[in-house]
Amino acid sequence: MQQLKRSGMDWDNNTLPEAPSAPETLKQTGLTLGFLNDLILRVLYTRGGMLGLDLSRLLCLPFKIVEEALTFLKNEKCVEVLGGDLIGRISYRFNLTELGRRRAQEVLKQCAYVGPAPVPLEDYVEQVYRQAVTSIDVSPDSLRAAFAHLVVSEDLFNAVGPAIVSGKSVFIYGPPGNGKTAMAQSIGAFMNSCGGEIFVPHAFLAEHNIVTVFDRAVHETAEEDGGERLEDNEATIRRLLNTGTVDPRWVKIKRPVIVTGGELNLPMLDLKYSPEANYYQAPMHVKANGGVFLIDDFGRQLCSPKELLNRWIVPLENRIDYLSLASGQKFQVPFEQLTMFSTNLDPKDLVDDAFLRRMRHKLEINAPKRDIYERIFNSYSKRLGMNLCPQAIDYMYENYYDRGRCPRASDCRDLLETVQSICRFRRMPVQLTRDLIAEAASSFIREFK
Secondary structure: OOOOOOOOOOOOOOOOOOOOEOOOOHHHHOOOHHHHHHHHHHHHHHHOOEEHHHHHHHHOOOHHHHHHHHHHHHHOOOEEEEOOOOOOHHHOEEEEOHHHHHHHHHHHHHOOOOOOOOEEHHHHHHHHHHOOHHHOOOOHHHHHHHOOOOOOOHHHHHHHHHHHHHOOOEEEEOOOOOOHHHHHHHHHHHHHHHHOOEEEEOEEEEOOEEEEOOOOOOOOEOOOOOOOOOOOHHHHHHHHHOOOOEOOOEEEEOOOEEEEOOOOOHHHHOOEEEOOOOEEEOOHHHHOOOOEEEEOOOOOOOOOHHHHHHHHHHHHHHOEEEEEOOOOOEEEEEOOOEEEEEEOOOHHHOOOHHHHHHOOEEEEOOOOOHHHHHHHHHHHHHHOOOOOOHHHHHHHHHHOHHHOOOOOHHHHHHHHHHHHHHHHHOOOOOOOOHHHHHHHHHHHOOOOO
């Protein structure tokens, strides 16, 4: 197994990630001619005859590289070529012959992947390090702008900044409803605004196996890509014929913020293998590389905290992870995201000293003091278009918080949205009064015995 390392490179912390350059030769793709031949056979078998333009676009490779494989397959009598217009072979239609169909059926039994050509694992590793979270320039002013919509104490704000700078793991604990998840999302928003977009491959090739990475369910494409960039054929042809462009096997995305909660189990932290298709999907923490990976509600997962922590010890310590193939082979991938553990439970009941030592930053988010509560309450009132009403806050403290109920930052949102619903139901202007907050509280706060 090859040892994973940063190739001796020391990236400038003030530069944005570089875009991978499109390959100009088959060798630069990191793929063999045999691999590309098999991929083309699978594509033509499942999609039917295709123009060279469409085949090149689907494989995300320059046509001159695809053409090399098509020429080989034609000479092997696996592909037949129909004429096109005057712009050349990129406009020709390529179909499988009967021999090609038989070959494609054999290839499909070995692997059913059809899609963009993968990048080599080495290229993926290098790109991950180029765009690691530690490369983001963090300053108090830039971070404060990203947290402007939150009411955060100065002590907590001053603790969050160094955690982002370090790129190390963060352990967030405290009672529920006080903004732990919102903080993780705000950190992700900060990374997007100040860290620039990053690039993830559609798939990479590890030990001759395909592992898909780009996932529309968790990755948000950059605005100029629009998810589905529309491009006329003339522009596409120029891009597929010219050199010096961005490698389309990579997708430009915003830095990911991936949140998992009680549904997390140990199999979700390893490769997801499809025995029918014979290729893999990367686990969530690999998809989170370059961004934030939040394990929310830690301690309430389907597996025990001890099992989960044992799985994380090596990645947290060495910033690499080991993934296992169905054959038993293992390979290494970077563990380069800001990993955050969030829990409402007592940390002493969940983790031991060995784990806490690996948690470089520990942030306690307690119930808000009254001045912070008032700022949150008034901020949300303005957001909902309500008038400020100090008497409403007084009512909550006199009847609930001063009588033993612990205030939560989320109470402000929940109570005020309940007031809004009451007003809308009664066809009255949305407003805030002591009586309305009392009615909302009587519905929202219940003591179940």
